[in-house]
Amino acid sequence: MNKAIQIDSIDRKIIEALQVNGRLSSQELAERVGSSAASCWRRVRALEEAGVLQETVRLVDPVLLGRGLDVFCQIRLKSQGRSQRAVFETFIDAQQDVVECYSISGDWDYLLHVVAKDVADYERVLMHGILDHDAIASSSSIFVLRRVKHKTAIPVHDL
Amino acid sequence: MNKAIQIDSIDRKIIEALQVNGRLSSQELAERVGSSAASCWRRVRALEEAGVLQETVRLVDPVLLGRGLDVFCQIRLKSQGRSQRAVFETFIDAQQDVVECYSISGDWDYLLHVVAKDVADYERVLMHGILDHDAIASSSSIFVLRRVKHKTAIPVHDL
DNA sequence: TCTGAAACCTCTTCCAT
DNA sequence: ATGGAAGAGGTTTCAGA
Numbered sequence: 001m002n003k004a005i006q007i008d009s010i011d012r013k014i015i016e017a018l019q020v021n022g023r024l025s026s027q028e029l030a031e032r033v034g035s036s037a038a039s040c041w042r043r044v045r046a047l048e049e050a051g052v053l054q055e056t057v058r059l060v061d062p063v064l065l066g067r068g069l070d071v072f073c074q075i076r077l078k079s080q081g082r083s084q085r086a087v088f089e090t091f092i093d094a095q096q097d098v099v100e101c102y103s104i105s106g107d108w109d110y111l112l113h114v115v116a117k118d119v120a121d122y123e124r125v126l127m128h129g130i131l132d133h134d135a136i137a138s139s140s141s142i143f144v145l146r147r148v149k150h151k152t153a154i155p156v157h158d159l
Numbered sequence: 160m161n162k163a164i165q166i167d168s169i170d171r172k173i174i175e176a177l178q179v180n181g182r183l184s185s186q187e188l189a190e191r192v193g194s195s196a197a198s199c200w201r202r203v204r205a206l207e208e209a210g211v212l213q214e215t216v217r218l219v220d221p222v223l224l225g226r227g228l229d230v231f232c233q234i235r236l237k238s239q240g241r242s243q244r245a246v247f248e249t250f251i252d253a254q255q256d257v258v259e260c261y262s263i264s265g266d267w268d269y270l271l272h273v274v275a276k277d278v279a280d281y282e283r284v285l286m287h288g289i290l291d292h293d294a295i296a297s298s299s300s301i302f303v304l305r306r307v308k309h310k311t312a313i314p315v316h317d318l
Numbered sequence: 319t320c321t322g323a324a325a326c327c328t329c330t331t332c333c334a335t
Numbered sequence: 336a337t338g339g340a341a342g343a344g345g346t347t348t349c350a351g352a
Contacts, residue, residue, distance in 0.1 A: 007224075015219060022181055022217035025328060036338045041329070052223045057311050058177035059213040065166075065174070067313050070261065072231075072270060089307050096316065101308035102229065104301050111231060111301060115313050142263050142270060148248050149260035152216050152311060154226050154274050157255065184346060195320060200347070 005050035010035055011043055012156050015052065018044075019153035022056035059152070062115060069116040070144035073126065074108035078137045085109075088135045097125045108140070164209035169194055170202055171315050174211065177203075178312035181215035218311070221274060228275040229303035232285065233267035237296045244268075247294045256284045267299070278302075 007015075013033040017024055024032070026041040033040065047053040062068060077084055085103075092101045092112065100113035112130070116122035122141075131139060166174075172192040176183055183191075185200040192199065206212040221227060236243055244262075251260045251271065259272035271289070275281035281300075290298060 005223075015217075015224070018217035019219060020214070020216065022215040027328075030338095037328090038330085038339075039337055042336085050223065051220050054218040054220060055179070056181040056215060056217050057179065058174075058181035058215050059311060060174060060178060060313060061210050061213060062313050064209065064211045065313060065315055066318065072261075072263075093308055096314040098308065099310045099313060101306075102231075102303045103305040103307055104231075104303055106301055108301075110307070111303075142265055142267075144261045144263055144270075146262040147259075148262055148269070149252055149257065151258045152218060154219060154221050154224060154258060155255040156224055159225065186346075196346085197320065197348085201319095 005046060005052065007047075007052070007159050010039075011047060012159050014040060014043055015047065015156050016153075018053065019156075066117050067115045069118055069122055070147065071114045071116060071122055072142040072144070073112040073114055073130070074104075074140045074142070075110040075112060075130075076107070076137045076139070077109045077135050079135075080109060084135050088133065091133055091135075092130075095125075095129060097129070164205060164211065166206075166211070166318050170206060171318050173199060173202055174206065174315050175312075177212065178315075225276050226274045228277050228281055229306065230273045230275060230281055231301040231303070232271040232273055232289070233263075233299045233301070234269040234271060234289075235266070235296045235298070236268045236294050238294075239268060243294050247292065250292055250294075251289075254284075254288060256288070 010033050014029055017029060017032050026037040026044065029035075029040040029044070030037045044053065062070075077088060088110070089101070092098050092110075097114050097116060098112050099115050100111075102111045103109065104111045114122065114125060114130075116125055126139070126141070130136070169192050173188055176188060176191050185196040185203065188194075188199040188203070189196045203212065221229075236247060247269070248260070251257050251269075256273050256275060257271050258274050261270045262268065263270045273281065273284060273289075275284055285298070285300070289295070
């Protein structure tokens with residue numbers, strides 16, 4: 001991990017390919033990027049050690065798993081002190097229904113992405129889970145009507 | 160795809176495990192869920208065919224790839240008509256820097272998740288990319304100061 | 319539904335370039 | 336640093352019980 005690395009155009013293609021299909025073998029990568037399997041294998045290992053390539057995960061269909069409601073929830077804390085924030089973040093980390101949490105600029109302190117079963121379930125998560133926390137002053141929920149685009153791959157065309 | 164499926168507690172464990180590590184073999188899955196490799200392999204295939212298990216993707220470190228700035232951008236369209244929305248969504252789908260787009264309830268029509276290099280890059284993406292689009296009436300940007308939590312796995316403990 | 323075994327693929331190293 | 340070759344080891348897939 002965390003050894004500096006120089007990324008060339010072949011690395012770029014490897015990263016691009018693995019972000020879309022994390023199961024490609026060195027052989028398959030080699031064919032796509034125009035190199036050899038051994039070379040690709042070495043590059044992938046180097047990119048892993050540098051921390052560029054992280055976990056391989058399986059994506060799932062939330063609707064089929066009964067988690068059809070996405071909500072973004074903005075949170076304001078009573079105080080923005082370091083300890084207050086640390087306690088809140090530890091608390092959020094333990095909340096299974098909160099899949100993402102960002103510290104943000106502007107009127108609110110945090111933006112949460114909550115994955116709920118339905119509105120009733122969200123009410124439960126929010127009122128009897130999140131908002132029960134002492135540190136929270138107020139919140140505002142943005143309900144997702146539809147996922148228009150949902151990618152995990154970040155662009156690397158301009159390295 | 161899309162054949163209805165009954166998910167039992169072993170399927171649940173398989174989904175849980177693959178959401179965290181998408182490279183687990185049938186053998187490894189079998190050990191974790193207390194079943195046989197062949198059985199796990201059949202279950203995984205059934206879950207894939209049902210559409211529950213989707214792609215396997217490799218996650219990357221955005222900072223090491225020069226994409227250290229996340230911004231959430233709320234968009235209001237000039238009109239919410241069907242064709243206006245369709246045109247906008249097609250446009251957004253083509254924008255590499257927009258990794259997520261949600262149609263939302265409330266004061267705004269869409270919530271975009273943009274991954275930019277830095278503030279100057281975001282200004283370019285927003286002003287000379289997104290806001291150039293005719294359909295947009297106004298926008299408001301929420302800058303991410305820090306990723307506190309960022310999971311791709313959704314909870315399945317309560318199926 | 320499981321076990322076992324065959325066929326297949328992949329990882330990993332070594333070596334010559 | 337690269338590509339080719341090759342053995343060890345793991346994975347998929349299909350019989351047969």
